Amino acid sequence: xxxxxxxxxxxxxxxxxxxxxxxxxxxxxxxxxxxxxxxxxxxxxxxxxxxxxxxxxxxxxxxxxxxxxxxxxxxxxxxxxxxxxxxxxxxxxxxxxxxxxxxxxxxxxxxxxxxxxxxxxxxxxxxxxxxxxxxxxxxxxxxxxxxxxxxxxxxxxxxxxxx
Amino acid sequence: xxxxxxxxxxxxxxxxxxxxxxxxxxxxxxxxxxxxxxxxxxxxxxxxxxxxxxxxxxxxxxxxxxxxxxxxxxxxxxxxxxxxxxxxxxxxxxxxxxxxxxxxxxxxxxxxxxxxxxxxxxxxxxxxxxxxxxxxxxxxxxxxxxxxxxxxxxxxxxxxxxx
DNA sequence: TTAGCATCATTGACATGTCAATCGGTAGGC
DNA sequence: GCCTACCGATTGACATGTCAATGATGCTAA
Numbered sequence: 001x002x003x004x005x006x007x008x009x010x011x012x013x014x015x016x017x018x019x020x021x022x023x024x025x026x027x028x029x030x031x032x033x034x035x036x037x038x039x040x041x042x043x044x045x046x047x048x049x050x051x052x053x054x055x056x057x058x059x060x061x062x063x064x065x066x067x068x069x070x071x072x073x074x075x076x077x078x079x080x081x082x083x084x085x086x087x088x089x090x091x092x093x094x095x096x097x098x099x100x101x102x103x104x105x106x107x108x109x110x111x112x113x114x115x116x117x118x119x120x121x122x123x124x125x126x127x128x129x130x131x132x133x134x135x136x137x138x139x140x141x142x143x144x145x146x147x148x149x150x151x152x153x154x155x156x157x158x159x160x161x162x163x
Numbered sequence: 164x165x166x167x168x169x170x171x172x173x174x175x176x177x178x179x180x181x182x183x184x185x186x187x188x189x190x191x192x193x194x195x196x197x198x199x200x201x202x203x204x205x206x207x208x209x210x211x212x213x214x215x216x217x218x219x220x221x222x223x224x225x226x227x228x229x230x231x232x233x234x235x236x237x238x239x240x241x242x243x244x245x246x247x248x249x250x251x252x253x254x255x256x257x258x259x260x261x262x263x264x265x266x267x268x269x270x271x272x273x274x275x276x277x278x279x280x281x282x283x284x285x286x287x288x289x290x291x292x293x294x295x296x297x298x299x300x301x302x303x304x305x306x307x308x309x310x311x312x313x314x315x316x317x318x319x320x321x322x323x324x325x326x
Numbered sequence: 327t328t329a330g331c332a333t334c335a336t337t338g339a340c341a342t343g344t345c346a347a348t349c350g351g352t353a354g355g356c
Numbered sequence: 357g358c359c360t361a362c363c364g365a366t367t368g369a370c371a372t373g374t375c376a377a378t379g380a381t382g383c384t385a386a
Binding site: 151 | 178184191192193194195199200296297298299302306309311312317319
């Protein structure tokens with residue numbers, strides 16, 4: 001990556017072939033990693049990573065319950081996505097919904113016994129898979145670098161808020 | 164990250180809190196990045212990244228055509244996924260399918276004029292978005308590191324082939 | 327020959343995600 | 357008091373992805 005070319009950065013330049021290759025490797029590999037984690041979790045525990053995120057948040061919440069919109073913010077989902085997902089999880093008996101006592105027109109999401117058990121059973125295999133597929137794949141330096149890269153990308157996404 | 168603890172790596176240890184935090188940042192940020200790219204491409208060109216991958220492969224192919232299974236291998240998709248996607252793209256007039264002359268029971272996928280034009284129109288904005296959201300977000304060193312991290316993760320995924 | 331098997335591609339059933347519309351209720355502005 | 361605008365949450369329509377089953381066709385071995 002030389003600085004000798006006239007309009008290197010800060011310019012209207014398109015990515016170089018090298019940059020594009022790295023981009024493709026990076027984005028495809030991280031997608032494959034997510035997908036592998038997803039199927040590991042699925043076969044280890046019959047939960048999706050979405051289920052896991054919801055159950056984790058509820059497990060750590062006061063009284064194992066949260067307001068729906070709070071939960072959406074906490075795990076960073078759109079509300080309609082959460083609503084659909086909670087409907088599916090409720091049908092499977094993992095959570096329950098009831099009117100919120102304190103907030104008018106609020107809905108409270110509760111962890112059921114079955115949900116808590118499913119989460120307990122999923123935790124260990126899931127963390128083990130994260131170690132095997134991510135932590136053990138990288139050197140300690142690379143893990144730090146991955147954190148910095150994520151932070152830099154996140155900052156860029158935040159600056160370039162969608163229009 | 165010290166080596167002083169008894170069972171550091173190569174062990175049955177779960178990830179540390181730091182490792183887990185980095186893991187979450189990393190996987191969520193890359194997912195958000197994909198999603199942002201997807202919506203940029205969508206609003207710039209009315210194409211999805213899936214459409215783009217198919218059109219890119221066909222554009223670069225001999226005669227702007229490929230056998231279906233060749234195409235699936237080339238872009239790394241399952242065949243059923245490709246088949247569904249081609250059906251949708253065919254309905255929109257971006258590609259055409261016809262029986263393959265050389266291979267029995269093979270199907271040949273052809274780029275239409277509309278497909279080629281849609282791809283031409285999408286290329287520049289898409290590459291610009293990759294520059295803005297990825298290349299410009301990172302230092303040159305970080306881009307190199309991202310490439311190495313992707314390679315290491317990919318190698319790990321390949322070693323731990325699903326069962 | 328023909329039964330069984332492998333291969334290429336498609337299909338159907340279903341899980342998941344997004345976007346826009348809706349529903350019910352609360353709160354201001356007048 | 358009433359109209360309106362907003363807010364939390366859900367819903368419907370649709371795009372996309374996976375898995376398992378199904379055609380359709382050629383290959384091979386008894």
